[in-house]
Amino acid sequence: MSQPVLSLWINGKAQASTGSRTAEIFNPATGRAIRRTSLANKRDVDLAVAAASAAFPGWRDTTPLRRARILARFRELMEAHSGELIHLTSEEHGKTHSDAAGSLQRGIEVIEFACGVPHLLKGEKAEDVGRGVDCHSLLQPLGVCAGVTPFNFPVMVPLWMFPVAIACGNTFVLKPSEKVPSASLRMAELFRAAGLPDGVFNVVPGDKEAVDGLLTHPDVRAVSFVGSTPVAKYIYETAARHGKRVQALGGAKNHAVVMPDADLDFTADALIGAAYGSAGERCMAISAVVAVGAAGDPLVEKLRDRVDRIKVGPGEQKDTDMGPLITAPHRERVQKLIDSGVSEGAKLVRDGRGLKIPGNESGFYLGPSLFDKVSTTMEIYKEEIFGPVLIVLRANNIDEAIRIINKNPYGNGTAIFTRSGAHARRFEHDIEVGMVGINVPIPVPMAFFSFGGWKASLFGDLHVHGMEGVYFYTRSKVVTSRWPAVEEESSTSLSMPTLG
Ligand code: NAD
Numbered sequence: 007m008s009q010p011v012l013s014l015w016i017n018g019k020a021q022a023s024t025g026s027r028t029a030e031i032f033n034p035a036t037g038r039a040i041r042r043t044s045l046a047n048k049r050d051v052d053l054a055v056a057a058a059s060a061a062f063p064g065w066r067d068t069t070p071l072r073r074a075r076i077l078a079r080f081r082e083l084m085e086a087h088s089g090e091l092i093h094l095t096s097e098e099h100g101k102t103h104s105d106a107a108g109s110l111q112r113g114i115e116v117i118e119f120a121c122g123v124p125h126l127l128k129g130e131k132a133e134d135v136g137r138g139v140d141c142h143s144l145l146q147p148l149g150v151c152a153g154v155t156p157f158n159f160p161v162m163v164p165l166w167m168f169p170v171a172i173a174c175g176n177t178f179v180l181k182p183s184e185k186v187p188s189a190s191l192r193m194a195e196l197f198r199a200a201g202l203p204d205g206v207f208n209v210v211p212g213d214k215e216a217v218d219g220l221l222t223h224p225d226v227r228a229v230s231f232v233g234s235t236p237v238a239k240y241i242y243e244t245a246a247r248h249g250k251r252v253q254a255l256g257g258a259k260n261h262a263v264v265m266p267d268a269d270l271d272f273t274a275d276a277l278i279g280a281a282y283g284s285a286g287e288r289c290m291a292i293s294a295v296v297a298v299g300a301a302g303d304p305l306v307e308k309l310r311d312r313v314d315r316i317k318v319g320p321g322e323q324k325d326t327d328m329g330p331l332i333t334a335p336h337r338e339r340v341q342k343l344i345d346s347g348v349s350e351g352a353k354l355v356r357d358g359r360g361l362k363i364p365g366n367e368s369g370f371y372l373g374p375s376l377f378d379k380v381s382t383t384m385e386i387y388k389e390e391i392f393g394p395v396l397i398v399l400r401a402n403n404i405d406e407a408i409r410i411i412n413k414n415p416y417g418n419g420t421a422i423f424t425r426s427g428a429h430a431r432r433f434e435h436d437i438e439v440g441m442v443g444i445n446v447p448i449p450v451p452m453a454f455f456s457f458g459g460w461k462a463s464l465f466g467d468l469h470v471h472g473m474e475g476v477y478f479y480t481r482s483k484v485v486t487s488r489w490p491a492v493e494e495e496s497s498t499s500l501s502m503p504t505l506g
Pocket of ligand 1: 418
């Protein structure tokens, strides 16, 4: 039986691609292809951008208050259809239901933030910057904005982008990951049902061809990207060369420092969730632990015992702690990295290779793996593994731990576990990472703060959502005004005007 093919979403309706390229979408839990997605071509992208361009003048002139009301209705519909969105996330990505529900909630919080847009867009005003002269600033939308998103958060990462962009008065073209496009298409239908005018939000599932169409399109003003570092760098350079504003969030290697004074049971519980949740396929996953001094041996024991209790299985099954990886080739890559850790001399404390789940033997499962005695020259340290593999390095003191982290090319998230305020404060001050947790393993900022890493984890200047998101999707304009009385005296001057 031939599989159903997902359409594109252009100008408020499902539309078939003008081309014929498609790709299979898998359910990673069973290993079986469940449907196909169209892969948008350049002509499809042109149609989506044309629809977004045509919708822009009307949407820009819709008052922020009216835009916020549509967003509030969208938020209600997202909640009402949460079961369906959680199912689509779990089905195409493999996440457990509770993890998919958590990431949906974090995405909905961005919509809630964007509902405050009438307040967020307020500018500044100063009276009498010169005699009889006033000055005020405005934040105005850019036009058509584009988003390109990764497979690992089918709902949350798109929601980091389009609610804020659209609330600010822009129109949007989203290119979701071709591995998990269904949730984005469903969100487009819900947004329309909430009253969003046609053309304001468009979805073009596809691959590099669609992305390149957006990066080079003269009518796209800004590009938001989340994905791996090599692609982030390419997006940043290509879009900037074509005159666009860009924020490109890349990969990560997130370290947790564990001090000898930490509560090791609390720490081990926190690290297990942060390392193996979503099978390690999170940009904020803790993938490296730096155990300081005497913390090392007891911590590794506690981690090992907890790894043994992780139940791996289909994400949609109630008692599952950890689901499969996204594809068979990705599992192959992670297994090869585990092989390399063994051959380079790290101690493999728990080995997740070769796991089979009865009844789902073809699913893309890999059990949780734990390495100890890892050094910074090993491949398992240098690579972003993006799988259920936690590595432990040892350090003699906090200085050495901070040095290790600051030398790493990535700088997305990090955490310290300690009972010492002095250690925590020192860490917070000296660490070269964008998002820091103190006894918090996954320090993902709430929607009303901004999310973004440093170094190879983000190319661009502004982070996503929060006020930085509002600044990314708007241009500021400063107006200086004077209303001279008809009879007021004036004279000509060719000097640089000064006020005061
Ligand atoms: P990816 O870079 O392979 O793909 C991301 C997006 O880019 C997809 O939409 C894909 O279709 C597109 N793409 C892929 N190759 C391309 C190319 N050559 N040219 C143009 N477009 C291309 O990433 P992924 O595998 O989907 O997601 C996992 C990665 O995303 C990990 O590295 C993870 O750390 C990262 N990530 C980062 C964050 C963050 O906030 N920094 C958040 C989530 C995921």
